[in-house]
Amino acid sequence: MSAQTEFMNKTQLNGESTVEQQTIKIGGMTCDGCVQSVKRVLLNMPGVDVIDVSLALNQAIVKFDPQRIDIARITQSIENAGYEARG
Numbered sequence: 001m002s003a004q005t006e007f008m009n010k011t012q013l014n015g016e017s018t019v020e021q022q023t024i025k026i027g028g029m030t031c032d033g034c035v036q037s038v039k040r041v042l043l044n045m046p047g048v049d050v051i052d053v054s055l056a057l058n059q060a061i062v063k064f065d066p067q068r069i070d071i072a073r074i075t076q077s078i079e080n081a082g083y084e085a086r087g
């Protein structure tokens with residue numbers, strides 16, 4: 001049994017879900033309204049938690065459950081809202 005398999009079995013037994021944290025670079029935010037829009041988009045996605053959205057740093061920090069959503073779908077939703085996103 002590989003270490004990976006062992007780890008997965010363990011998390012299943014404990015009923016825990018693993019959570020990943022990632023910084024997403026965002027282009028096109030120009031004011032606090034944009035920050036709020038990006039936050040709303042992120043929070044509307046199941047399995048995503050917002051740690052921070054920063055206008056000054058042009059980035060969002062999110063935590064997400066990789067079993068429910070992936071970073072490509074997260075960045076796609078941000079782009080659908082009219083911003084550029086690179087995870």
Ligand SMILES: [Cu+2]
Pocket residue numbers: 029030031032033034035
């Ligand atoms: Cu704005």
